Amino acid sequence: MKERLKTATLVMLVLGSLVQSYFLIYRLPGSDSVVRAENSYIKTETMGPEEKAENLIYPKKILIHLGDNKHTVFYPDQMFYELVYNRLKGREFDSFQRRKVNNMDWSKLRSSSKGIELSFGSGMPVTLLQKVMQIKPDSLFDGESIHKMWLYSIDGEPKVHALFFSTEGDVVYEAAQVDLTIQDIHQLVDFGKDWVPYTMQEENSLYIPEEPVGMVSMVLPIGMYTVEQMQRSLFFDPSITRNIRERDGSEIYTDSKRSLQVDEGQNWMNFTDPAAPPSGESSPGKDVLSAIEFVNQHGGWNGGYRLSQSKDNKDRTLVEFQQYHRGYPILNTLDFNYGIMKLELQNGTVTSYERSLLYIETEEQKKKIVNLPVGDELREQLDILSKSMKIVDLEPAYLPYITETGLWLKPVWAVQLQNGSMKALE
Incomplete structure (x- = not known):
């Protein structure tokens, strides 16, 4: 009789433990099986593919400074853009020192030294840039957002300078330790030797191409x-x-x-x-x-x-x-x-x-090559516009139009104005 009572008691204890475990797992707050709070991000109907943060973080353009006041520009999806950016993503930057921007003659440096300038537009948080580049954590630097990164070498100096420009405007950070040699910089700069030559306008730091810049006009379903x-x-x-x-x-x-x-x-x-x-x-x-x-x-x-x-x-x-x-x-x-x-x-x-x-849709239709205005023709258009608006940047872009057959992407030059807005030159 005692053995039966022990067995029954043991069974009750096991069942009670199972019931208690069920409520702990499925009913207490914080359990994965409970309906989530209304402000959490719940996966819903899929209409487009998901994307990784790393694929959304990249420069809007890469400027190549060849020395002797010669320059060129690479844009995303261009072969040389990918070559330069992918090589820089694998190099390490460490030990950051803070400096004032006005302590350097940037115009002289840009025209006389070989270098690579990565433009991120309005700014990129350093913590995000660390997801795609080997930038070591640094308490002085990590809270910043940067709008451009500049790597260059000076004749007679044995080191590569790596500068990160803060969006605050008057601050620049230099990485004291850079996993790049002068030969590395010169090799990357040499990719721009046979590319479209650009001239920099001193008054507004815009880069003007001197040879045809071709883009594809197309209609997309x-x-x-x-x-x-x-x-x-x-x-x-x-x-x-x-x-x-x-x-x-x-x-x-x-x-x-x-x-x-x-x-x-x-x-x-x-x-x-x-x-x-x-x-x-x-x-x-x-x-x-x-x-x-x-x-x-x-x-x-x-x-x-x-x-x-x-x-x-x-x-x-x-x-x-x-x-x-x-x-x-x-x-x-x-x-x-x-x-x-x-x-x-x-x-x-x-x-x-x-x-x-x-x-x-991905299928492109009605495609043709269009050459954008360059040289003096482009300078004339910019001069007219600059009389009424402050221009801070220039880049090729697509102007979209709805047509009977789909979305027409028209190649244009676009200027960025001081207030951050974009305007097409037509």
């Missing part, structure tokens, strides 16, 4: 994400959303917390979640990674993109991704919103998400 797809992607329960039509013709879909505004004329959407609770400490680098994860889980990427902006705005971070095709940016214009994704984050949580509902 397009598709469009439906409102239903976006609702399934962005709302936790699309069945409870209600529709509101605005006077300007746009449609708003809301579940009383979040809203999805669709401009049918522009095929543009703006999703806002103002009630998203803060999730903790953040930084521009972390916020960019959160933005990439959000796009991965809520629509995906409809083509190639580059991180073009990561900007602090008080307690918020503005993140922008620029769409590229054949290595050139597709411009977003007032007449046609396309070519960018914009996100706003607060403490690592996305509170605003804007993008086009249009997407392009």
Whole structure:
């Protein structure tokens, strides 16, 4: 009888332990099986492929300084761009020293010394650049954002200088330890010897090509994400959303917390979640990674993109991704919103998400080579524009137009203005 009681007691203890384990695993807060908090990024309907952060972080162009006031420019997807960038990504940079920008004669250095200049546009957080380049952690440097990286050698000196220019404007960091030799720099610079020659204008530091710059004009088939797809992607329960039509013709879909505004004329959407609770400490680098994860889980990427902006705005971070095709940016214009994704984050949580509902297919149609204006013709256009606007940069780009057969990408020169906006030269 005692043995039976012991056995029964043991069975009850085992069953009780199993029941307790079940509730611990499946019911307590923090368990993976519990429905996640509403502000977490849950994988939803897939409309485009996901993308890794490393594939979105790269320079908008690489300037090659050949010495004797000779220069050239490489753009993404060009063979020499890839060769130079891939080699630099494998080299180490360590022991950073902070300097003032105005302590150097940059114009003289640019014209007389051989070097490589990587332009990142409006700025790249160092913590993100560390994902693609061998930049050693450094407490002095890690919190910065840089807008360009410059590697050069000076005749008679045995070392390579590696400078990182802060977006603050008056600060530059030099890596005291660089895994590059003077021969390495000269070999990379030599890739530009037979490329299109560029002349730098001293008054505005713009680089003007002196020989033809060819781009491919083309038409690409397009598709469009439906409102239903976006609702399934962005709302936790699309069945409870209600529709509101605005006077300007746009449609708003809301579940009383979040809203999805669709401009049918522009095929543009703006999703806002103002009630998203803060999730903790953040930084521009972390916020960019959160933005990439959000796009991965809520629509995906409809083509190639580059991180073009990561900007602090008080307690918020503005993140922008620029769409590229054949290595050139597709411009977003007032007449046609396309070519960018914009996100706003607060403490690592996305509170605003804007993008086009249009997407392009990969098959290119009606292709032809177009030569952009160069030399004096281009200088004349820039001189006219500079009388009314402050120009800070120049690059080839695509101007998009909707046609009956798809999206026409027209090759143009685009200038960046002092306020950060882009304008096509036509």
